Amino acid sequence: MNVPVKTNDLEAFWMPFSANRQFKKAPRMFVAADRMHYTTDDGRKVLDGTAGLWCCNAGHNRPKIVEAIRQQAGELDYAPAFQMGHPKVFEFASKLVNVAPPGFNHVFFTNSGSESVETALKMALAYHRVKGNGSKFRLIGRERGYHGVNFGGISVGGIVSNRKMFGTLLTGVDHMRHTHDPARNAFTKGQPEYGAEFADDLERIVALHDASTIAAVIIEPMAGSTGVLMPPKGYLEKIRAICDKHDILLIFDEVITGYGRLGAPFATDYFGVSPDIIVTAKGVTNGVIPMGAVFAKSKIHDVFMTGPEHLIEFFHGYTYSGNPIACAAGIGTLETYKEEGLLTRGAELAPYWEEQLHSLKGLPHVIDIRNMGLIGAIELEPIAGEPTKRAFSCFLDAFEHNLLIRTTGDIIALSPPLIISKSEIDQLFEILRGVLTRAA
Template sequence: MANATDHLWMHFTRMASYRDGNVPTIVRGEGAYVWDSRGRRYLDGLAGLFVVNAGHGRTELAEAAAKQAAELAYFPLWSYAHPTAVELAERIVALTPAGLNRVFFTTGGSEAVESAWKLARAYFKRVGKPTKYKVVSRYIAYHGTSMGALAITGLPAIKTDFEPLVPGGVKVPNTNFYRAPEHGDDPAAFGRWAADEIRRAIEREGPETVAAVVLEPVQNSGGCFPPPPGYFERVRQICDEYDVLLVSDEVICSWGRLGTYFGADRYGYRPDIITTAKGITSGYAPLGAMIADDRLIEPFLGGTEMFAHGITFGGHPVSCAVALANLDLFAREDLVGHVREHEAAFRSTLERLTDLPIVGDVRGDGYFYGIELVKDKTTRLTFDDAESERLLRGFLSGALFDAGLYCRADDRGDPVVQLAPPLVADQRQFDEIEQILRAVLTEAWQQV
C-alpha cells in the first residue's frame, strides 16, 4: 500500500527500504499460503513468524474469539480468575513434563522470558540465596526485546542502542556443530564440550550468583542449531549440581513445531520452567505463558507472600478461548503427529539442495530448518559482512518473495535461509519450497 510508511512504524525494518517503493501488504491467508493486496499468492514458509502452526484461514478459531468477546471480552487475572484461563491452564499442564503445573500467562514470548527471570530472582531470595540473579544463555540466541529478555539475548547488533542493559546476562557457546571443526565427526563429544562450557561459566561467575540457564531446544538465531546427543542431559546435571534453574525457551519450539507439544519432550529433558507463546494460539490472538515447576510457587503460597509481577492483558479471555480452540484443532487433526509423519520428507527434500555450491549445511528438526550459505563448501568459508549484505538484503530477501516464497534470509551469525512452514504443510509444499530455493539460490551463486 502506498501510504503504509506514512504512519506505520514497522518492527525490525529499515524504513528507508520503502522510500521509493510500496510496502508488501498481506491481506488474507488460507492453509499454508497468503495473498497480498495485488492478488499474488505466496507460500508462507515461516508460518508468519514461527506462529501460524495450524495454518491460515481457520474460521473456528475466529469464531471462538467472537463468541468469547461477546460473553466476556476482558477481565484481569489480578486476584481474580475467569473460566477460559482456568481451563487453558489445566489443558496446558496435561501436556507438559511432569511437575510443571503452574501457568503464568503473558501476552507474548519476551514477557514470558522476562517473567521467568523475575521468578528465578524472587524464588532464590525467598529460599535464602539472594545473591543468585545471573542468567546464562548462548551466543547469537534470541530471547526477546524487552530490557530483561534483551540482556539474555545473545545478539550484539540489536542490543547496542539500548545499553546499559539489565546486569546479569552471561554468554556461552551455542551448538552449531557445522562450525565446530575441532570436534570432527563426533557430535556427542561436541555436546559434552558445549554443555561443560555452561559449567565453566557458572564456576567463573560463582555458583552463588547464577540463578538460571536459558536455552531453546533448537536455537533459532544463527539458523536452527539442534542439540548434540547428550547435551541437555549434561546441562540438567550441571543445573542440579549448582542449584540453577533450567529454563526451556520454547516460544518457537513448542506446540508441534518439533513434532512434540514441547521441545523438552523431543530431546528428553525436564526443565524447571518453560516459556512459550506464538503457536499456542496459532497467531489468531496474542498469548504467551511461563510454565513453572510446583516447587517454584511454594515460597509464594503462605501468608502475605506474592509474586509481585503482572501484565494487564496476560491470560486475556479471548486469547485463552482461541488457545483452547487451537488445542481442540490440534487434537482433532493430530497436527503434532502430522509433523512426525512428514518431518523426514521435509528434511530429505531440503537436503536435495546440498548439490548447490552455495549450500553448506541443512540442519534442524520437525518443521524448523536452517540452510547455511557459504562461499566455499570444502573450507566452509563464509561471506564477509559486505558480501552478506549484498547477498541477503540486496538479492535473496526480495528474490525469494518475488518467486512466491515468504521465508527468512538472515545473517545473525553466518548467512542462512530459515524455514518453518505451518504444520499443515506436506510434500506438495516441500517440493514448492525446494524448487523456488533451487532457482533463486542458483541465481544468487551466479551473482557471487
C-alpha cells in the first residue's frame, strides 16, 4: 500500500540528468521567467546564460508565442496525426521550409531532438531499402557525439556515460574519431586550423565494412553537449565528399545549432556544407512546447512517394507529431525570430562575445576556451580523482551569484538567448570571472 505523500514532496520526481540526492538536499527552483532572466523561489533574478537548455533562443515569456498558445488551446487542442490533419501543421511546415537551407522542402514533425534523431535514422535506412539497396544498413556516428537518449541516438552517439549501462544497443553501428585536439587547437577563436584529416577516418570505416553496407553518417556540425567542439576547417567538406563518393546519406544533427545559434539560420548555412537530412528541435518552438522537426531534401522524400496512393509510404510517426498547440507555438516563434532578426543577430554579437569570453584566459584551472556564434566553452583542469567536480562547483557558485550556466564533464558551456545585450554579456562574464577566480 502506497503511503500518500505531500504534493510538494521532492522524492516523487526522479529528475533527468541530475544529481538527485544533491539537488533535493538544497533545491534550486525557478518559478518564473521573462526575457533574459529566471526568477527563483526566493525572489532572485538569475541571468540565463544557457537559453534554458540550448532552446529558448528568443528568451522567455515572449508575447507572440504566449498568445499563439493561448488562442490555439481554445480553438483546437488536439487533432489526430495519422490520416488526418489540421491547418496549423501545414502552415507551420510551409513557414519552416522557407527558412530552411536551400533544397530542404519537406519536414517531418516529432516531439524532441531524440525523436528527431530516431526519425532521421529510420528515414535513411528506409530510403536505401525503397531504392533497392537494402544491404545499406549500417549507421556511422562519432566519438563524443550526442544524439539524444533513445536507443538509436545513444547507439550512434559517442558519450560513454550515456551508453555504458544500456546493453548492446543497436547492432551495425560504428564510430569515427572525434575532432577535439587541444594540443594543436587550444584557445582557438572560431574554427580550428588543424584537424581536417580526422574526416579520413570515415574512409577507414568504409574500407572495414564496405560502402555497400553503410546507409548514413550522423554528426553534429558543431558538437554541443559533449563540451562545444568546433569542426576543423575543411572537415565538414571532406565528410560530405566521402559520403557522396560512397552513396552514403549525411545527417546533420542541428538540435543545438539550428535557429540562429551560430549567427545564421542553421549550421548548414553557416558552414556552407549541405547534408541530406537535418535534425532539429529545441529552438523550433523556443523550447516552450516540446517539438522536433526533421528536414529532408526532395530526393529523400520523393523516393517514398510511389506505389498505390492509398498505402502508407513511411511507417513511422508519433501521436503528437504536429500537435496543434506546438505548431501554434512554432509559428509564434518564427514570427518573433523574423521581427527581431534573431536568426542572424548572433553574427552581430559574435565578435564582442568572443572578445569577452577569451578575456577569461589565464584564470585558475582554465585550460581551453573555444567559441562560435553565440556559443562558448571554458574547459577546466579536472580535480585529480574527482572528474566533473570542479565544473559542477562552478555551476553551483554561478547560480548563487545569479547566473545560470551549463556544465558537461569539466567544461562550462554557454549559449545565452539571442536577445542578449552587450551589457548583459558584460554582466555574464563579470559573474563568471568571479566564479573562476574562486574555483578550487
